[in-house]
Amino acid sequence: MTERVFLHTDRLVLRPLRAGDFEAYAGYYTGPRAEFVGGPISRVDAFNRFCSMIGHWQMRGFGRFAICLRGEDEGFGHAGLMQMADGALPELTWTLWTPEAEGQGYAREAGLAVRDHAFRALALPALSAIVHKSNARSARIAEALGGVADETIPTRYADERAFRFDRARLEQEGAA
Numbered sequence: 063m064t065e066r067v068f069l070h071t072d073r074l075v076l077r078p079l080r081a082g083d084f085e086a087y088a089g090y091y092t093g094p095r096a097e098f099v100g101g102p103i104s105r106v107d108a109f110n111r112f113c114s115m116i117g118h119w120q121m122r123g124f125g126r127f128a129i130c131l132r133g134e135d136e137g138f139g140h141a142g143l144m145q146m147a148d149g150a151l152p153e154l155t156w157t158l159w160t161p162e163a164e165g166q167g168y169a170r171e172a173g174l175a176v177r178d179h180a181f182r183a184l185a186l187p188a189l190s191a192i193v194h195k196s197n198a199r200s201a202r203i204a205e206a207l208g209g210v211a212d213e214t215i216p217t218r219y220a221d222e223r224a225f226r227f228d229r230a231r232l233e234q235e236g237a238a
Contacts, residue, residue, distance in 0.1 A: 067124075067179075068127075069175045069176065070132070070175075073132055076127035076129055076142070076175055079127065079128050079140065083128050083137040084112050086159045087108065087137075088112070090159035090160070091103050091107075092104065098193075098196065099194070115142075115144075118145075122145050124142070125142050125144065126144065127140060127172075129158070138159055138163045140157055141175075141176050151188055151215065152189050152190070153189065154190070154207070155191070156176075156203065174207055181233075186229065188226060189227040190227070191209050191224070191227070192217050192224050193225065194221055194222055195222060205225070208227055209227050210228075212226035
């Protein structure tokens with residue numbers, strides 16, 4: 063069984079996903095706000111993706127967390143790591159499920175906590191972030207977290223671009 067990991071920031075708790083998070087997750091993925099992540103998709107497909115995120119922890123020993131405000135238990139997004147193929151760079155991901163959560167800095171704060179956890183606790187040397195080319199907000203977050211555009215990192219689709227996060231470079235710059 064994989065250890066249950068929690069991450070904490072000044073405003074957030076990143077906790078393991080659980081069944082109670084599914085409705086908010088499905089609301090996001092079945093709606094128009096999911097346009098940059100392959101959506102909208104059906105509720106059944108959302109369920110399969112949600113279960114995949116939970117199972118990822120068993121396969122890789124790391125995965126994605128629900129994003130919650132400190133002192134509250136309701137998830138309003140997810141952030142974490144995903145590695146779909148052996149040998150691929152683990153991918154740093156973040157998604158806010160509600161429009162009310164946007165513009166508050168939560169995605170950046172959660173992404174930074176996950177990035178630092180990946181580099182410190184997991185000792186990963188590098189990460190990627192794959193962002194839809196039209197998603198300027200996520201590209202700005204990737205850059206704010208220290209990501210550098212890298213055309214050598216494979217993406218799943220032609221309308222995506224990749225960012226690379228190198229632990230050694232960020233440590234040298236004092237950013238990790």
